[in-house]
């Protein structure tokens with residue numbers, strides 16, 4: 198904000214003050230003395246009252262006299278500032294430095310809205326697709342929009358077949374069932390992930406074994422995987438599958454992971470919930486593994502408000518997924534069931550939302566990558582911050598802009614998070630690894646060497662506001678808040 202354009206002196210006339218109010222459109226002026234020290238705020242109302250009392254337009258602002266304007270120290274948090282404005286019933290709060298000069302003018306309307314981590318961002322065509330569903334009365338967990346949505350996601354990810362389902366978690370569950378995972382089995386899974394990657398392993402009565410991350414991509418470490426598979430082979434207890442997660446919009450290193458899994462003949466389930474739009478060596482996320490899955494939950498890069506997709510090149514398996522997801526109804530005129538099914542299909546209405554969102558996927562990816570670039574540039578000189586790397590083989594969507602805080606920094610990850618929360622900016626710690634979760638306490642965990650990479654990423658890692666609808670102002674507010682924390 199340009200403070201100069203709203204700053205006036207006691208020698209300025211009421212007329213020039215009204216001109217400035219008119220030009221800035223902010224409804225408030227800052228009256229400062231010749232040294233630049235703040236004296237008081239001046240509003241339309243202040244001038245109007247003086248004119249009604251007989252003042253002329255050529256009188257100077259000195260006649261207004263001193264007023265007790267509410268101000269605060271520049272270090273006040275946004276949360277405290279809002280509380281002050283509320284309790285004093287003011288809509289603006291000048292923040293002063295140690296010389297008494299205004300360094301920032303907080304406007305209630307601008308700071309009242311928090312900066313959130315990742316929010317849904319609708320395009321222009323979602324409603325048209327939804328209206329089409331209404332018009333044709335396809336208000337069911339199947340229909341033409343579901344079919345089109347499946348085909349478009351399959352084409353985009355270069356997988357031959359896709360089944361739209363009610364969530365990413367449901368897609369993982371169906372994949373594990375189709376891979377034959379059952380009681381007594383183990384399934385390997387990235388440790389640094391959201392619980393939804395691992396929970397369906399337990400739904401199937403199997404046991405997860407967690408694998409550490411590599412520092413270069415934050416995703417599953419091929420060396421740790423190789424060690425775990427080697428030991429499992431020796432114990433004649435190979436896992437039924439390996440769930441490989443693509444974190445925060447970035448692919449895992451599939452050339453190495455595929456080679457290792459192929460050597461032990463263990464199938465891969467690619468959890469691409471967070472990485473729609475990313476590529477690995479030019480190949481799209483979601484094109485790896487016996488199965489891949491996406492999530493269209495509200496916080497993901499595109500959303501159907503809730504939904505998921507299961508993909509495979511094996512048509513028979515995807516047909517079977519649809520059958521299981523529709524209560525495993527055998528073909529018969531009556532309701533006939535010879536096995537247990539689920540109610541996992543995606544509604545035709547929500548598929549319409551998904552089709553609209555697919556129209557803007559490229560824009561959403563570009564916007565998230567631009568957020569990341571803006572952070573990097575705005576915080577380039579803060580060497581205490583290290584950004585999530587993007588290996589040369591990766592094109593990350595930067596679904597979330599993630600970084601780690603150096604151990605020598607004056608503040609740790611949690612301190613930073615709390616500071617930002619006080620400035621009404623939502624940041625989140627990097628996923629807490631699954632092997633550290635109380636619920637998975639009894640599960641095995643493999644690292645490549647003596648140290649656990651994902652423990653460290655969790656201890657020092659933080660995700661910054663990353664939504665594709667963030668405004669430049671919101672990003673700059675976040676950057677300024679972080680700069681204040683590290684540089685005062």
Ligand SMILES: *Cc1c(COP(=O)(O)O)cnc(C)c1O
Pocket residue numbers: 363364365366367390391393394442468470471491492493494503504505
């Ligand atoms: C969001 C997410 C899921 C689950 O998707 P839902 O649609 O929320 O069930 C699975 N894995 C990862 C890595 C995710 O981020």
